Amino acid sequence: MNRRIIPLIMCGGAGTRLWPASREVHPKQFLSLFGARSTFQDTLLRVSDADLFERPVIITNNAYRFMVLEQLAEIALEADVLLEPMRRDSGPAIAAGAAFAEVRDKDAIVLALAADHVVSDTPAFRAACREGLAAAEAGHIVTFGVQPERAATEYGYINPGEVISGKVRAVAKFVEKPDPATAAGYVEAGYLWNSGNFMFRAAVLTDEYRKVDAESVQAVTDAVTKAGADLGFVKLDEAAFGSAKSISIDYAVMEKTARAAVVPVACGWSDVGSWHAVWELSGKDGEGNAARGVAVFEDSRNCNVSTDRALVALEGVDDLVVVATQDAVLVSRQQDANGLKRLVAKLKTVAPQVTEDHIRVHRPWGSYQSVDNGDRHQVKRIIVKPGGRLSLQKHHHRAEHWVVVRGTAQVTVNELIKTVHENESIYIPIGAVHRLENPGKIQLELIEVQTGSYFGEDDIIRIEDDYKRS
Numbered sequence: 001m002n003r004r005i006i007p008l009i010m011c012g013g014a015g016t017r018l019w020p021a022s023r024e025v026h027p028k029q030f031l032s033l034f035g036a037r038s039t040f041q042d043t044l045l046r047v048s049d050a051d052l053f054e055r056p057v058i059i060t061n062n063a064y065r066f067m068v069l070e071q072l073a074e075i076a077l078e079a080d081v082l083l084e085p086m087r088r089d090s091g092p093a094i095a096a097g098a099a100f101a102e103v104r105d106k107d108a109i110v111l112a113l114a115a116d117h118v119v120s121d122t123p124a125f126r127a128a129c130r131e132g133l134a135a136a137e138a139g140h141i142v143t144f145g146v147q148p149e150r151a152a153t154e155y156g157y158i159n160p161g162e163v164i165s166g167k168v169r170a171v172a173k174f175v176e177k178p179d180p181a182t183a184a185g186y187v188e189a190g191y192l193w194n195s196g197n198f199m200f201r202a203a204v205l206t207d208e209y210r211k212v213d214a215e216s217v218q219a220v221t222d223a224v225t226k227a228g229a230d231l232g233f234v235k236l237d238e239a240a241f242g243s244a245k246s247i248s249i250d251y252a253v254m255e256k257t258a259r260a261a262v263v264p265v266a267c268g269w270s271d272v273g274s275w276h277a278v279w280e281l282s283g284k285d286g287e288g289n290a291a292r293g294v295a296v297f298e299d300s301r302n303c304n305v306s307t308d309r310a311l312v313a314l315e316g317v318d319d320l321v322v323v324a325t326q327d328a329v330l331v332s333r334q335q336d337a338n339g340l341k342r343l344v345a346k347l348k349t350v351a352p353q354v355t356e357d358h359i360r361v362h363r364p365w366g367s368y369q370s371v372d373n374g375d376r377h378q379v380k381r382i383i384v385k386p387g388g389r390l391s392l393q394k395h396h397h398r399a400e401h402w403v404v405v406r407g408t409a410q411v412t413v414n415e416l417i418k419t420v421h422e423n424e425s426i427y428i429p430i431g432a433v434h435r436l437e438n439p440g441k442i443q444l445e446l447i448e449v450q451t452g453s454y455f456g457e458d459d460i461i462r463i464e465d466d467y468k469r470s
Contacts, residue, residue, distance in 0.1 A: 003137065005129060005199065006108050007047035007056040008097035011040050011064065011115030012084055016344045016355060017273055020328040021306060024356040029116035030067050033278055033292070040068075040115040041075050046122050047111065048077060052129065057100055058115075059084060059093050065233055066364035066467070082227075085238035090196075091252035092220050092244040095209055096236060098202040099224040108202040109136050112249075117195070118281055120268025128265035132199050135168045140261040141200040141208065142168065143254065145192025147266040151183035154273055156194040156250075158262050159186075171260035174250065192264055196271070198249070208257045216252075219244040231468060275321040276334045279304035289314075293324075302334065326359045326369075364467045365390055366443075378455045382436075384409075384444040389437030391465035398452030398459065400428040402436070407444035410437045433463060 015027030022028035029040040037045075047053045056079040060068050068081055082100060084093060094112050101108035111129060119125045132142040145158045154177060161172030174194065178186060198205075210217040219240050226237035245252075254260055270277050282290035282304070289297045293307035300314040307324040314322065323330040332340055347355050360369040365388035372379040384390070384407075392412065402411065403425040411418050411426050412435040419439075420426050428434045430452065438444035462469060 004054045005111045006054045006101045008112045009058045012061045019344050020325045082234045088246045090249040091247040094249050095220040098205045099221050102202045110202050112198045118270045124267035128263050132263040135261050136199045141259050142261045144195045144197050145262040146269045148187045151187050157186045157191040158194050216244040328354045378450040380448040382446050384438040391462040392435045393462050394433045395459050397454035398450045399430045401449040403447045405445050408440045410439045
């Protein structure tokens with residue numbers, strides 16, 4: 001039987017191309033854009049066949065670590081989770097994953113996948129993995145070239161060269177994203193879309209990377225060797241990893257190596273790089289309109305609506321994207337993905353908060369959402385998962401009043417430990433040491449009314465914390 005493949009899932013990117021749904025602290029790979037599961041979860045399920053794949057390795061950053069664990073638990077899968085101390089692009093991330101895989105198995109075959117891509121034909125994807133496996137074992141760095149469905153300008157292309165074995169071809173040339181006329185020429189000439197996913201022997205990738213940047217490879221290797229364990233995560237050494245050059249794997253290795261090979265594949269692939277791509281992948285009505293959430297269309301065609309709560313009604317318009325979250329609304333043209341990139345760059349200077357976080361803020365124990373605020377008060381809706389508990393903490397500038405609306409709370413206030421049921425409340429004075437936890441089997445929901453002079457998150461003085469936050 002052939003050696004099994006270690007999937008390396010990369011999910012540390014911010015994903016602002018789908019703003020305002022995707023934001024810095026809750027990016028697109030963790031969103032449910034096409035049903036109940038996120039693209040991160042779908043990616044993991046595609047590589048869950050134990051006959052072909054080993055236990056996956058996930059590389060992400062500190063901000064996303066608890067979302068990763070939560071979404072793994074939702075699909076009943078386990079993985080080794082590596083935490084990058086800072087972003088260094090895909091080159092050091094993949095090199096770190098390769099070094100970690102080599103610790104597990106010196107002859108490891110690694111499949112590096114982006115967590116935010118869509119594949120509609122899983123059997124075709126797995127067949128391509130099997131096709132590329134022999135070439136990877138033989139020392140090639142295999143990429144997956146997608147059979148073009150149109151003359152796309154948003155993807156790079158691969159010119160396939162001579163046959164290596166079966167369907168596997170050498171890479172004659174990588175080319176950057178083209179203009180429309182050039183893209184049409186590439187499709188006519190048999191070029192493939194560059195999916196940005198790779199399969200390789202870990203040792204081969206490391207050797208090829210070392211030829212062009214030995215210092216960065218040593219830095220990443222040291223980051224893995226000196227890694228620490230924390231709450232089940234593997235924390236890469238900060239000083240070592242930080243000294244690696246920030247660069248994509250394409251520029252660092254793929255465009256320089258003589259070992260590049262490509263497997264052509266038609267598997268319904270998309271990198272979901274724009275709201276137009278979301279529209280293309282969504283179900284539509286007879287006029288080409290797609291909706292996620294409640295939307296009504298009248299005399300409108302080829303529009304895409306995504307709304308968290310508010311009803312969106314469109315009349316007499318064509319080719320629009322409307323995305324409504326609880327704190328922002330986007331209206332844009334379907335085709336202008338670069339326009340959104342420019343818009344988000346502008347927002348980062350005039351309203352950075354709406355590019356960084358949602359009103360609903362995720363925490364390892366659940367979430368909270370501000371529903372009203374004033375000079376001397378703030379009201380939040382708090383949800384605590386079964387078994388979850390907040391840190392033991394106090395505040396210098398605010399008192400809190402908690403009203404339970406669903407579930408059961410166990411509350412600590414100084415020396416008092418009290419169970420608070422639905423339709424009951426408890427008061428937390430300024431300066432009191434307190435903790436909230438959910439001992440039950442269902443979600444705990446409560447309304448928190450804060451009163452005082454300052455409500456910033458930096459007025460949380462944590463005394464004990466299950467999640468080791470400062």
